[in-house]
Amino acid sequence: MSDLTRKTAVELSELMSSGETSSVEITQAHLDRIGATDRAVHAFLHVDTEGALAQAADVDARRAAGDELGPLAGVPLALKDVLTQDGVPTTAGSKMLEGWKPPYDSTVVKRLKAAGIVILGKTNMDEFAMGSSTENSAYGTTHNPWDLDRIPGGSGGGSSAAISAYQAPLAIGTDTGGSIRQPAAFTGTVGVKPTYGGTSRYGLIALASSLDTPGPCARTTLDAALLHEAIAGYDPMDSTSINQPVPAVVEAARSGDVTGLRIGVVKELGGEGYQPGVEARFHEAVELLTKLGAEVVEVSCPHFQYALPAYYLILPSEASSNLAKFDAMRFGLRVGDDGLNDAEQVMRLTREAGFGPEVKRRIMLGTHALSSGYYDAYYGQAQKVRTLIARDFTQAYEQVDVLVSPSTPTTAFEIGARVDDPIAMYKNDLCTIPSNLAGNAAASFPIGLAEEDGLPVGFHVMAPVMRDDLCYLVGAALESAFADQWGGVLMSKAPELEVTR
Amino acid sequence: MPSITRDEVAHLARLARIELTEDELDHLAPQLEQIIGLVAQVSEVAAEDIPPTSHALPLTNVMREDVNVACLTPEQALSGAPAAEEQRFRVPRILSEEA
Numbered sequence: 001m002s003d004l005t006r007k008t009a010v011e012l013s014e015l016m017s018s019g020e021t022s023s024v025e026i027t028q029a030h031l032d033r034i035g036a037t038d039r040a041v042h043a044f045l046h047v048d049t050e051g052a053l054a055q056a057a058d059v060d061a062r063r064a065a066g067d068e069l070g071p072l073a074g075v076p077l078a079l080k081d082v083l084t085q086d087g088v089p090t091t092a093g094s095k096m097l098e099g100w101k102p103p104y105d106s107t108v109v110k111r112l113k114a115a116g117i118v119i120l121g122k123t124n125m126d127e128f129a130m131g132s133s134t135e136n137s138a139y140g141t142t143h144n145p146w147d148l149d150r151i152p153g154g155s156g157g158g159s160s161a162a163i164s165a166y167q168a169p170l171a172i173g174t175d176t177g178g179s180i181r182q183p184a185a186f187t188g189t190v191g192v193k194p195t196y197g198g199t200s201r202y203g204l205i206a207l208a209s210s211l212d213t214p215g216p217c218a219r220t221t222l223d224a225a226l227l228h229e230a231i232a233g234y235d236p237m238d239s240t241s242i243n244q245p246v247p248a249v250v251e252a253a254r255s256g257d258v259t260g261l262r263i264g265v266v267k268e269l270g271g272e273g274y275q276p277g278v279e280a281r282f283h284e285a286v287e288l289l290t291k292l293g294a295e296v297v298e299v300s301c302p303h304f305q306y307a308l309p310a311y312y313l314i315l316p317s318e319a320s321s322n323l324a325k326f327d328a329m330r331f332g333l334r335v336g337d338d339g340l341n342d343a344e345q346v347m348r349l350t351r352e353a354g355f356g357p358e359v360k361r362r363i364m365l366g367t368h369a370l371s372s373g374y375y376d377a378y379y380g381q382a383q384k385v386r387t388l389i390a391r392d393f394t395q396a397y398e399q400v401d402v403l404v405s406p407s408t409p410t411t412a413f414e415i416g417a418r419v420d421d422p423i424a425m426y427k428n429d430l431c432t433i434p435s436n437l438a439g440n441a442a443a444s445f446p447i448g449l450a451e452e453d454g455l456p457v458g459f460h461v462m463a464p465v466m467r468d469d470l471c472y473l474v475g476a477a478l479e480s481a482f483a484d485q486w487g488g489v490l491m492s493k494a495p496e497l498e499v500t501r
Numbered sequence: 502m503p504s505i506t507r508d509e510v511a512h513l514a515r516l517a518r519i520e521l522t523e524d525e526l527d528h529l530a531p532q533l534e535q536i537i538g539l540v541a542q543v544s545e546v547a548a549e550d551i552p553p554t555s556h557a558l559p560l561t562n563v564m565r566e567d568v569n570v571a572c573l574t575p576e577q578a579l580s581g582a583p584a585a586e587e588q589r590f591r592v593p594r595i596l597s598e599e600a
C-alpha cells in the first residue's frame with residue numbers, strides 16, 4: 001500500500017503545500033488502492049478515474065500558479081451515490097436510476113469542487129438510503145474492511161468502507177436516521193450529522209425531506225471538521241437551509257478542551273439489548289472525559305423510546321411521497337412500454353422492477369400511514385411524538401451542553417443476519433434517530449474495539465441546533481486521549497486487506 | 502393489536518402504483534403487520550394537547566427575484582428520459598383500449 005493512502009487529509013495537504021507530492025500523485029495512489037481492494041470491499045459503484053485525475057491536475061496547476069487554495073485542495077474524496085454530480089452516473093443504489101447521468105451538480109458537489117477537493121467516484125449505499133447495513137443496494141453488498149463477512153453499516157456503508165479501506169481519506173454521506181453515524185461506528189471512523197439545514201439538500205435525491213442531512217466522514221476529527229466547513233453554509237437553492245454562520249467546527253476540532261463541559265449520559269440509551277463490549281467501551285470513554293475535566297451527569301429523555309416508531313412512520317410517509325416521482329415518465333427506468341400497457345400499468349410494472357424489497361416495504365407502510373382513516377392514528381401521532389422528543393432535548397440542554405450514548409447497540413453484524421427481520425434491523429438506529437427528528441447536530445467517534453468480537457465501537461455525541469462545534473470538541477478530546485493508547489487513530493489497528501488485481 | 506391483511510397489502514400496492522407478485526404479497530403482508538405493530542406504539546404517549554411537529558425547523562416560503570436565470574437546455578432536460586421525441590418526453594398512452 002502506498003504511504004500516501006495512509007495519510008490523513010491534513011497530512012496530505014501539508015505534503016502538497018511543501019511540494020513533496022502533488023494532487024495527481026495522491027489521487028493516483030488512491031485510485032490504485034481502489035483497484036487493488038474494491039473487489040473485496042465493493043465500496044464504489046462508479047470510479048471516475050479520468051475526472052478525478054483531471055480535477056487533481058487542475059489543482060496542481062493552480063497551486064503552481066500561486067493561487068490561494070483551500071485547506072483540502074487536492075485531497076481525494078468518495079461521494080455517496082445519492083448526490084448529483086454533473087455528467088457522472090448517479091443511481092442512489094437503485095436499479096430505477098441505473099445509467100442516469102444528472103445534468104447538474106448538487107450544492108454539496110459545487111462546494112467540494114470550489115474547495116478543490118478531488119471526487120474519486122460514487123459510493124455504494126442502501127437503495128434510496130433505506131437501510132442500516134448496505135445490503136439493500138441493487139448493486140450488491142458492501143463489506144466491512146474490519147471483517148469482510150460483516151456489514152459496514154448503512155445506508156452510507158460505501159462511504160465509510162472507502163475510508164476504512166484506505167481508498168479515500170474523506171467521504172460524504174447523508175444521514176436521515178443515522179446513515180453517517182452508524183456506518184462510522186461500525187468501521188472505526190468519524191461520521192458527523194450536521195444540524196439539519198446546516199448543509200444543503202439541493203441535488204440530494206430525497207428520502208425523507210424533513211430529516212435528510214449531508215455530512216462529512218473521515219478518519220480523524222480534524223479532517224471531518226475541515227470537510228464540514230467546506231460543504232456547510234446557507235444555500236438559497238434550499239428553502240430549509242439555515243441562514244447563519246457555520247459553527248466554529250475546525251477551531252473546536254483543533255482545541256479538544258472539554259474542561260467544564262457538561263455532558264449528559266442518556267439514561268434510556270443503554271442497558272438491555274446493548275452488547276456488553278459496546279457498553280464497556282462507552283463507559284470507559286465517559287470516564288476518560290471526566291478525567292479530562294468534563295462534568296458528567298445522567299440525564300433522562302423519557303420519550304426517546306418512542307423515537308423509533310415515530311421515525312418509522314414519518315420516514316416512510318415522506319418517502320412514499322418523494323419516490324412518487326419515479327414513475328417511468330421523465331427519467332430512469334421504464335418497463336412495459338410496448339404499446340400493450342397504458343401509462344398506469346407502465347408505472348406499476350416499472351416500480352415493481354425498479355424498486356427493491358426494502359423500498360417497496362417502506363413505500364407501502366407510508367401509503368398506509370397516510371391513507372384515509374389512518375392518518376391521525378399513525379402520521380399525526382408520530383408528529384406529536386416528534387414534539388415530545390424535541391421537548392426532551394430542550395429540557396436536557398438546560399442541564400447539560402451535550403448528550404452522549406453508544407452510537408449503536410451492537411457492533412457490525414454478519415452479512416445476511418438480519419435481512420429477513422426488519423424490526424431487528426431497524427433497532428440498529430435506536431440511538432441515532434432522536435437527533436434526526438429534532439434536527440440536532442450529532443456525531444460518532446471511534447472509542448475502541450469490543451472485547452467479544454474485536455470490532456469497532458462508536459461514541460455518539462448530540463448537541464443543540466447549530467452547536468455542531470460541541471460534537472467536535474468532544475470527538476477531538478477522545479481522539480487525542482486514545483491516540484496515546486493506540487499509537488494513532490483507531491484505524492491504525494485495522495487488519496490489512498488482501499490485495500487483488 | 503393492529504392488523505393488515507394480504508388483501509389490504511394488495512390494495513396499498515395498487516395505490517402506490519407497484520405491481521406485486523403473489524410471492525411478494527405472501528412475504529410482505531406478515532412483515533408489514535409486524536412493523537405496524539411496532540409503530541402503533543406512538544399512540545401510547547401522544548396526548549390530545551400535544552401539538553404536532555412536522556419539521557425540525559420553522560419553515561417560511563422562500564421567494565427569489567423574478568428575473569431570468571439560466572436553466573437546463575431541452576437536451577439536458579431530456580438526457581435521462583426513457584424516450585423522447587421532437588424535444589418532448591414520449592410517454593405511454595394514457596387511455597386503455599376500453600376507454
